[in-house]
Each structure stands twice: as C-alpha cells, then as structure tokens.
C-alpha cells in the first residue's frame with residue numbers, strides 16, 4: 001500500500017518535472033577566478049568566468065564596477081568555449097570589485113548576474129545590490145525565464161522524488177522474505 005502510494009507520488013513528480021525541465025536549462029556561471037567573495041593581495045592579472053554552455057562572443061558582456069559603482073576599465077571579453085576572460089586595462093587599486101555578466105543561453109535567452117571580490121584589506125566582498133547592468137545592443141529577446149522560486153520548488157520536488165524512491169526501494173527489500 002505504502003509502496004504503491006510512493007510509486008504514484010514518484011510518477012506524478014516525474015510527470016510534473018519533465019515538461020518543466022527545459023525552462024531552467026539555461027546557461028549559468030559555473031566558476032570564476034577570482035572566486036566570489038575572494039580576497040586578493042593584488043589586482044588579478046585577469047578575470048575568468050566559466051559558464052555551463054559555450055558562449056556567443058557577440059552576446060557576452062562583462063563589466064566591472066568599483067565600490068562607488070563606477071565602471072572600471074577592462075578589455076573586451078576573450079571568449080573560448082564557455083570561458084570568458086577579461087583583463088584590467090587601467091591600474092585599479094585596492095577595493096571591492098563587482099563583476100557583472102550578461103550572456104545568452106543556447107535558446108537565446110539572456111542570463112545575467114554579478115559577484116564581487118576584494119583586493120586589499122577593504123570591506124568584505126559583497127556584490128553591489130544594484131550593480132550597473134551590462135547593456136547589450138540587439139540582444140535576443142527575453143521571454144519565459146525561470147524564476148528562482150520556481151527553481152526552488154523544482155529542486156524540492158526532486159528531493160521528494162529521490163527520497164520517495166529510496167524509501168520504496170528500502171520497503172521492497174525489507175518485505176522480501178528471508179531465504
């Protein structure tokens with residue numbers, strides 16, 4: 001009985017999840033150097049952002065701002081697969097730097113975000129609450145982006161499905177008569 005209910009719950013969860021899956025299969029930042037929240041002794045020679053999907057150089061924008069939200073001079077991004085690299089073209093000093101990115105997913109939907117790191121012994125690196133958003137001319141249209149809340153619900157459903165499957169498996173093992 002319990003097993004059947006769990007199996008039904010699992011099937012329903014899968015049915016809910018599968019159609020929703022493409023909605024959040026968007027590009028995303030997977031790692032960066034310097035890392036989010038890093039504290040460095042000196043200004044880094046380069047900033048490297050790595051994304052899950054390969055990037056389109058035309059629609060890859062990276063901007064860096066300082067603690068006063070002023071733009072810091074950087075090179076155009078050099079794109080190599082899912083990797084985008086920029087270098088400081090000026091001579092910035094110590095401080096908190098926010099790196100804002102805007103890239104597109106394979107389906108053309110834009111993805112943007114930002115993170116901060118600190119050079120020197122200034123305030124801790126916390127991303128500016130309102131960093132200047134990169135502006136991309138003629139960017140592909142934005143539509144149907146997944147909301148963070150939606151993603152959280154989906155993650156919760158996956159957790160429930162996996163837990164349910166594990167319990168069902170355990171019950172099935174437990175009820176098997178001993179040989």
Ligand SMILES: [Cu+2]
Nearest residue numbers: 026105107109
């Ligand atoms: Cu999309």
